[in-house]
Amino acid sequence: MVKKIKQVYLGIDIGGTKIAHALFDGKKLITHTQNVGTPGGRSILNVVSGFYKKYSKRYELCGIGISTAGMVSDSGKIVGSTGNIKNWYGTEVKKILEKRHNVPVVVENDANAAAYAEYKIGLAKGSNPLLMVTLGTGVGGGIVINGKVLRGKHFAGGEIGHIKLSYSKHRLCTCSKYDCLEAYASGNGLIALAKHYFPDKKNMHSTKALFSVAEREKHQDNLLALRAVEDWHFYVAEGICNLVQVIDPEKVVLSGGLSLKVNLKLLNKELKKMLLPAMEKSVDKGLVVKSKFGNDAGILGACLLVSDLLI
Numbered sequence: 001m002v003k004k005i006k007q008v009y010l011g012i013d014i015g016g017t018k019i020a021h022a023l024f025d026g027k028k029l030i031t032h033t034q035n036v037g038t039p040g041g042r043s044i045l046n047v048v049s050g051f052y053k054k055y056s057k058r059y060e061l062c063g064i065g066i067s068t069a070g071m072v073s074d075s076g077k078i079v080g081s082t083g084n085i086k087n088w089y090g091t092e093v094k095k096i097l098e099k100r101h102n103v104p105v106v107v108e109n110d111a112n113a114a115a116y117a118e119y120k121i122g123l124a125k126g127s128n129p130l131l132m133v134t135l136g137t138g139v140g141g142g143i144v145i146n147g148k149v150l151r152g153k154h155f156a157g158g159e160i161g162h163i164k165l166s167y168s169k170h171r172l173c174t175c176s177k178y179d180c181l182e183a184y185a186s187g188n189g190l191i192a193l194a195k196h197y198f199p200d201k202k203n204m205h206s207t208k209a210l211f212s213v214a215e216r217e218k219h220q221d222n223l224l225a226l227r228a229v230e231d232w233h234f235y236v237a238e239g240i241c242n243l244v245q246v247i248d249p250e251k252v253v254l255s256g257g258l259s260l261k262v263n264l265k266l267l268n269k270e271l272k273k274m275l276l277p278a279m280e281k282s283v284d285k286g287l288v289v290k291s292k293f294g295n296d297a298g299i300l301g302a303c304l305l306v307s308d309l310l311i
């Protein structure tokens with residue numbers, strides 16, 4: 001059934017606004033990642049099938065790896081927080097696609113899939129445990145322990161954006177609760193800081209403007225922008241510290257668009273102030289690293305998970 005020659009996997013990453021896809025040969029992506037808009041609900045499966053049919057003319061496709069926003073059950077069904085994708089909740093993704101195409105299909109939450117890619121082939125290869133922290137519009141993450149993604153009883157393992165930084169009910173989170181890490185350490189959290197430091201300057205109410213001014217020493221608002229960026233690092237460090245004290249990871253991988261803006265020196269300084277003294281040395285030894293995969297991590301992880309089934 002499975003032809004070992006030319007083993008190629010179709011990798012798909014389903015987000016709230018776009019679906020990315022690429023082909024994987026067991027070690028690396030062999031095509032550039034291409035994007036199409038995310039249609040509503042279950043027509044997503046038809047988009048995936050369209051890609052499958054297109055590529056199966058040229059390649060011996062032996063599996064489909066799907067990384068998706070939302071919580072995913074062990075049986076590959078979407079069971080929660082669907083990242084604003086309409087009618088995606090409840091979809092039996094794995095069951096339907098395996099029936100249609102007769103190849104193994106793995107469906108995994110996007111952050112979990114990305115963490116797995118870091119564990120298998122990233123800078124933190126083989127790290128045990130591995131913690132991945134994704135900093136973007138929101139905050140996500142994934143935990144790999146003994147080579148397995150920590151999915152949890154309710155498939156919400158690694159949803160680190162919703163650990164609490166305080167109980168003072170200062171900031172509302174996207175989850176409708178207060179003072180989650182996401183409300184402080186995400187892009188939206190950073191914009192809240194910009195509004196705090198520059199209440200009357202709307203042109204400063206974006207992450208782009210804030211980082212730009214923080215990098216320009218001679219700008220009149222430079223010091224205030226730096227304060228905001230430093231506060232943001234403090235929040236990121238606080239979240240990482242809480243998680244590090246619980247799982248004691250070998251490596252922490254930062255990913256997501258905002259991770260590019262993290263100053264590791266500053267973050268490490270804050271982390272060392274917070275962690276148990278016995279853990280401080282690990283920070284100096286490079287506990288925290290930045291992902292090199294960019295937006296491809298989810299596709300890579302999903303493909304690696306499905307390729308594991310065939311080894």
Ligand SMILES: [Zn+2]
Pocket residue numbers: 161162173174175176177180182
């Ligand atoms: Zn929350």
